[in-house]
Amino acid sequence: MITEVQKSVAPLLEVRQLTLRRGAHTxxxxxxxxVRPGETVAILGRSxxxxxxxxxxxxxxxxxTVGDVHWTDQCVQPCCAEHGLSPQxxxxxxxxxxxxxxLSALTNVLCGRLRERSAWQTVWGFPADEKARARQWLQRVGLVGRENLPARKLSGGEQQRVAVARALIQEPAILLADEPxxxxxxxxxxxxxxxxWELNRQTKLTVVCVLHxxxxxxxxxxxxxxxxxGELVYDGSSRNLQEIVKEKLDWKTLS
Ligand SMILES: Nc1ncnc2c1ncn2[C@@H]1O[C@H](COP(=O)(O)OP(=O)(O)OP(=O)(O)O)[C@@H](O)[C@H]1O
Ligand SMILES: [Mg+2]
Structure with a gap:
């Protein structure tokens, strides 16, 4: 839930009256x-x-289709500066x-750093320190020994963890994750x-993730x-979630 301190901070993301049509379907x-800096937000709903x-x-x-998504990156600068994160x-x-x-698991993780590099730097390959960082992230997601396997040879869960490492090596200010x-x-x-959660506590990483x-x-x-x-039927604390889901969706579980 939003704390009093967070309420006083400008949002880094504002979604206003957003409507999206896919073909004939809304x-x-x-x-x-x-969403304010440092929040951890779960998006839930049935399939x-x-x-x-x-x-x-x-x-x-x-x-x-209607409405807008407004990013106000400047508002994350104070906490980003403090923690060395990129506000953008x-x-x-x-x-x-x-x-x-x-590509190997390692190279897939390194792909997360491509934005930081010029085209010719990429041609020359990634420097040793970047590779070491990529290995560290793979280690943090439990993929030691899998670094050199091509992604296609990894299990679904292993691929998902490579995607986690590729996201986190970017040292983002906000992580947008669809069923991570x-x-x-x-x-x-x-x-x-x-x-x-740990990164949220340590670096104020803002997390918006879809969960089931x-x-x-x-x-x-x-x-x-x-x-x-397609409608937002609840926006609030995650406490007593079973009760909330039962009340709002008239359904016991989402999975
Ligand atoms: N390209 C498309 N064209 C037409 N309808 C679409 C398209 N993409 C999605 N939809 C429809 O929009 C609705 C929402 O789809 P969406 O993928 O956002 O659901 P979701 O909540 O992510 O579901 P899941 O939990 O299964 O991933 C669905 O009814 C889907 O069939
Ligand atoms: Mg989905």
Whole structure:
């Protein structure tokens, strides 16, 4: 939930009266909310509720039919300066990972750094310190020994963890993640969500993620946005989430 301190800070993201039509179907309908630096927000809803469509609007992959998505990057500068984060940087994790299948796990992670490099620097390859950082991130997501395997030879869960490492090596100010732990077993999922939580505590990383697991949303996110048929039916604390979902969706669970 938003604390008093956070309320006094300008939002870094504002979604205003957002409507997105996909063909004849309205996937997101008049959704408005704001996200402040340092918040941890879970987007929940049944399959087809419009979560991915909403995330695509946040990342700029989809243009709003009506309304807008407004980024106010300057507002994150104080905490970014303090923690050495790039105020402009938004890391994105897609629902289906989008790794380059023929490249190794390590190179896929390094792809997260491409924005930082000029074309000719890329031609010469990544320097040793960047490679060491990529290895460290792979280690943090439990992929030691998998660095040199092409992504196509990794399991779904391993690929998902490479995508986590590729996002986090960018040292983003905000992580936008569509189902970042969907392919992971409970223990690994908790480790990855725990890592986001730790980064949120340590560096004020703002997290906006789509989740299906209510327990996980309650444990790792302080705020929840609940979508139902494209509409935002709840925006508030993640406490007592089972009760909220039961009341708002008339349904026991999302998974
Ligand atoms: N390209 C498209 N053309 C037409 N309809 C689409 C398109 N993409 C998505 N939709 C529809 O928009 C609705 C929302 O889809 P979306 O992918 O956002 O759901 P979701 O909440 O992410 O679901 P899931 O939990 O299964 O990932 C669905 O009914 C879907 O069929
Ligand atoms: Mg989706």
């Amino acid at each position: 996937a997101v309908r008049q959704v408005s909310f704001a 087809g509720a419009g979560k991915t469509t909403l995330m695509h609007a946040l990342t700029g992959l989809l243009t709003p 940087r938004r890391a994105v994790m897609f629902q289906h990972y989008r790794l380059v299948p023929q 732990v969907a392919s992971l077993d409970a223990e690994t999922a908790n480790e990855v969500m725990g890592l986001f 697991d209510l327990e996980m949303a309650e444990r790792y996110c302080s705020r929840v946005l609940l979508l139902e048929q």
